[in-house]
Structures are given as structure tokens and as C-alpha cells.
Amino acid sequence: MCQFGDVPQICVQVSLSNGRTVEAQAMASLKEILTRRPVAATIRLTVPAGGARPAPPVGPALGQYRLNLMAFCKDFNARTQKYKPETPMAVTITAFKDNTFEFTVKSPSVTWYLKKAAGVESGSGRAGHVVAGTVTLKHVYEIAKVKQSDPYCQYMSLEAISKSIIGTANTMGIKVVKELD
Amino acid sequence: MLSEALLCFGASSTSTDEQDNFEKDDEVCISSIFSDCEDLDECISHAAKSIGLEDMPSYKVKKGNQSDWIKKTQESFYPVEITEGLWVVPEWRTPPDLKATNIILNPGLAFGTGEHPTTKLCLMLLHGSIKVGDFFLDYGTGSGILAIAAIKFGAALSVGLDVDPQAITSARQNASLNNLGAEKLQLHLVPSKKSCPTTDEAIYEGVEGQNSSGTGVISEMEKYDVVIANILLNPLLDFADHIVSYAKPGAIVGVSGIISEQIPYIVERYSQYLEGISVSKMDDWACISGNKKINVIAS
Numbered sequence: 098m099c100q101f102g103d104v105p106q107i108c109v110q111v112s113l114s115n116g117r118t119v120e121a122q123a124m125a126s127l128k129e130i131l132t133r134r135p136v137a138a139t140i141r142l143t144v145p146a147g148g149a150r151p152a153p154p155v156g157p158a159l160g161q162y163r164l165n166l167m168a169f170c171k172d173f174n175a176r177t178q179k180y181k182p183e184t185p186m187a188v189t190i191t192a193f194k195d196n197t198f199e200f201t202v203k204s205p206s207v208t209w210y211l212k213k214a215a216g217v218e219s220g221s222g223r224a225g226h227v228v229a230g231t232v233t234l235k236h237v238y239e240i241a242k243v244k245q246s247d248p249y250c251q252y253m254s255l256e257a258i259s260k261s262i263i264g265t266a267n268t269m270g271i272k273v274v275k276e277l278d
Numbered sequence: 279m280l281s282e283a284l285l286c287f288g289a290s291s292t293s294t295d296e297q298d299n300f301e302k303d304d305e306v307c308i309s310s311i312f313s314d315c316e317d318l319d320e321c322i323s324h325a326a327k328s329i330g331l332e333d334m335p336s337y338k339v340k341k342g343n344q345s346d347w348i349k350k351t352q353e354s355f356y357p358v359e360i361t362e363g364l365w366v367v368p369e370w371r372t373p374p375d376l377k378a379t380n381i382i383l384n385p386g387l388a389f390g391t392g393e394h395p396t397t398k399l400c401l402m403l404l405h406g407s408i409k410v411g412d413f414f415l416d417y418g419t420g421s422g423i424l425a426i427a428a429i430k431f432g433a434a435l436s437v438g439l440d441v442d443p444q445a446i447t448s449a450r451q452n453a454s455l456n457n458l459g460a461e462k463l464q465l466h467l468v469p470s471k472k473s474c475p476t477t478d479e480a481i482y483e484g485v486e487g488q489n490s491s492g493t494g495v496i497s498e499m500e501k502y503d504v505v506i507a508n509i510l511l512n513p514l515l516d517f518a519d520h521i522v523s524y525a526k527p528g529a530i531v532g533v534s535g536i537i538s539e540q541i542p543y544i545v546e547r548y549s550q551y552l553e554g555i556s557v558s559k560m561d562d563w564a565c566i567s568g569n570k571k572i573n574v575i576a577s
Contacts (some may be wrong), residue, residue: 138295140294141291141292154291156347157291157346158293160346160347163353167393170389171396171535175540175563
């Protein structure tokens with residue numbers, strides 16, 4: 098264990114799938130546990146990127162816990178500027194008992210992007226037998242680029258993310274082709 | 279898991295309260311908000327089935343009023359001291375210091391309550407930039423807070439532009455709360471143009487918006503001594519030349535509503551129009567200001 102200030106750091110060696118080793122620090126989570134504020138509630142909702150307003154759906158959901166609507170809207174809108182406007186973002190807000198809050202934003206699910214790219218409403222009922230739609234490799238690449246900025250994808254290579262997207266497409270009955278004719 | 283399923287099937291939001299009494303920990307309560315037209319029974323049964331729950335979870339329906347959550351959020355507004363001698367006070371509270379410059383606000387459903395770091399940064403920029411008799415343009419006025427502040431600091435005329443009709447209504451109300459009539463504070467609702475202004479003749483000629491006081495006033499180019507736009511990164515980039523075109527050569531232009539990581543993009547975009555660019559930061563937010571170059575070549 099390495100000491101850094103008064104919060105002990107734990108240094109771990111992480112081997113990545115491409116053979117490189119990286120030092121990750123688990124200090125953040127330890128510190129969180131030591132100074133965790135009491136949580137009042139966890140709120141989940143969908144808000145269009147750049148489109149948060151102090152009105153429904155944001156208003157009632159956050160208002161009932163007396164959270165600062167303006168602060169959330171401004172923060173959320175500023176942080177979602179990099180996404181295409183009006184893309185439905187999944188937000189999870191942790192409201193603390195002292196009326197402060199934190200939130201994380203996730204881009205829409207891979208299935209949402211695939212459906213949009215293929216131009217279909219839903220995946221196939223019988224994946225593997227019936228094809229619901231088609232997307233190109235370029236679509237997969239573009240989706241992978243967006244997903245890379247998601248909190249849990251940041252250390253994955255574009256190749257790894259693309260493979261995972263192709264896998265999802267297969268389970269949905271969406272065919273991936275090199276180019277559209 | 280149930281929360282996510284509910285969201286898929288029509289809930290506008292779900293919230294799970296933390297349990298601190300451990301006697302009830304085999305029962306988790308999830309409250310969801312649905313908009314009026316949803317068929318609750320169907321939504322909940324679809325959601326439950328989709329994650330494999332056999333029995334329908336028991337639920338209680340409570341009809342809520344719009345005013346409930348609005349009232350709750352209003353209760354959390356208190357007077358805020360921006361800098362010494364400058365306060366922003368909600369309409370329903372008394373100013374702590376009657377001798378200071380007090381901006382009275384009823385934010386309603388518009389942006390700009392005075393608490394946000396960007397509002398504070400812009401108010402401080404305004405405080406340091408406005409000279410008596412100046413003309414001020416608030417691009418993206420929201421509640422009108424900056425436009426009102428400018429008059430209080432000595433500006434002769436403030437003009438507020440916004441694409442949201444709700445903002446214009448709130449700003450008009452706030453102006454009257456501070457006893458500012460239409461001759462000092464004009465508000466225009468501008469149509470939101472998603473396309474780049476260079477392809478749109480109408481915008482370059484001068485925006486002719488609906489003026490709430492009834493007189494047909496056109497916002498002129500190169501008329502304002504101070505222009506501030508506290509909005510968001512994308513409109514700041516897309517409409518940069520439009521925003522700057524309102525300012526007189528040498529005038530102060532300030533932009534905000536951006537987070538630290540977005541600063542380089544703004545500086546790069548605006549450095550062709552502004553000189554003496556300075557960045558002020560508060561928490562993770564930034565306000566960038568400069569003086570409009572005397573000879574600007576519009577792109």
C-alpha cells in the first residue's frame with residue numbers, strides 16, 4: 098500500500114488484453130467509502146441530450162427531492178453537448194440527504210443505436226432465422242466511437258467494442274454487411 | 279432491474295428511496311412517475327413480465343399536481359450574494375441587505391436563478407464591464423437576470439434574446455419585479471434556427487423578433503457595448519459570428535455555459551473575432567471574454 102496524504106492508496110497492476118500492464122488506483126473507491134454522504138434516493142430517467150429543462154420529466158422527478166433543477170439541467174446539457182442533440186440519454190441521479198446530488202450519464206443502449214441505424218422499430222423475434230434489418234461496418238464503427246465515451250467503455254479498444262456490437266446485432270437479428278448496395 | 283423495465287415501458291422516471299430501517303428490507307419501494315395518458319396497469323404488467331417476475335408487484339397510484347414539484351423547488355431558493363453589495367433575491371424572500379444592489383427574481387421555469395457558477399461569472403464580468411450609458415445584449419436571456427443586472431449597473435438599454443417563449447415570459451415578469459419597463463429592457467423571441475446563419479439571409483439583416491411591448495424593433499448589428507451569451511457549447515460554436523456581429527468594434531463579448539474541457543474549442547472559434555481573450559473559472563465552469571477586433575472579417 099502506498100501512502101498519499103491521509104487517504105491510503107491501493108496500487109494494483111492490471112493486465113490488459115493487448116498485453117500491456119497498467120497501474121490502476123483504487124483510491125477513489127476507498128475514499129468514497131470513508132466519506133460517503135447519506136443517500137436519500139436513486140433516480141433514473143431518460144433525457145434528450147442538450148435538452149434538459151426544469152419541466153417534466155426532469156421537474157417532478159428531481160423536484161420531489163428538492164434538488165436544484167437549474168444546476169442539474171445546466172450541468173447535464175453542458176456535458177451532453179458532444180452527443181447528437183435530442184438523443185435519449187439514460188441518466189442515473191444519486192440524491193443525497195443534504196439535497197446535493199451526483200449523476201452519471203450513459204449513452205443509449207447499443208440495441209437502440211442498432212435499431213436506429215437499421216431503421217427498424219424492434220429486433221427480430223427469431224434471431225438467426227429472420228433478419229430484422231441491416232447495418233454496415235461503418236455504422237458499427239460510428240456506434241463504437243460514441244460508446245467509447247461511456248464510463249465503462251473507456252479502456253476498451255474500438256476493435257473490442259465493435260466486436261461486442263456485432264455480437265449484439267446477431268442476437269437481435271440485425272445483419273452486418275460491409276457496404277450497402 | 280424493475281426500474282429499468284418500467285422506464286422501457288412508459289415511465290418518465292423512477293426513483294428508489296434508500297431504506298435506513300432494516301426491518302423492511304425484503305420490500306423495496308420504487309416510485310415511478312408516468313405522464314397522464316399512460317395505461318398504468320398495462321405498463322406495470324409488461325415491465326414485470328419482461329424481467330420474469332411472476333406476480334404483479336402491488337402498486338398505489340397517486341395523482342400529482344404540476345404545482346407540487348414546482349412549489350417544492352421554489353422552497354429551496356434563498357438570497358445569493360454574488361459579490362460584495364450584489365444580491366439575487368427570490369421574489370418571496372426579503373433582501374438581507376436593503377442598501378445593496380438587489381436583483382429580485384421569480385425564476386419560474388426559465389434558466390438563471392443566480393446560484394449557478396456561470397451566472398455568477400457572467401454577473402461579475404458584467405459588473406466590471408458596464409459603464410453608465412452602455413447598451414447591453416443578453417443572448418439567451420432565460421430569466422432575464424443578466425439584462426436586469428446590466429441596468430442596475432448603469433446601462434442605458436438592455437436587450438434580451440431567447441428562443442424559448444417561457445423565458446421571454448419569465449424575463450418580462452422579472453423586469454417588472456425590478457421596476458424596469460420596456461424602454462429600458464426589451465425582450466425578443468427569436469425563432470430557433472438550427473442551420474448555420476450564413477445560409478440564412480434573414481438573420482444577417484437583423485433579427486426581427488416579436489417584441490413583447492408591441493413596437494416593431496429590429497436588433498441592429500454593431501450596436502452594443504457589451505454582449506454576453508451564457509448558453510451551451512454547440513450554439514456558441516454555431517452562432518459565433520452572429521453573436522459577435524451585434525457588438526461594436528472594441529466592445530466586450532463574453533460567453534459562458536461551458537465546462538473546462540470545452541474551453542479550447544471556444545477559444546479557437548472566437549479568437550478570429552476577439553482579442554485579449556481571458557478565461558475565468560469557477561468549479562468546473564468557465565467564462566471566456568475578449569474585445570471585438572476592430573477590423574473583423576466575417577467568415
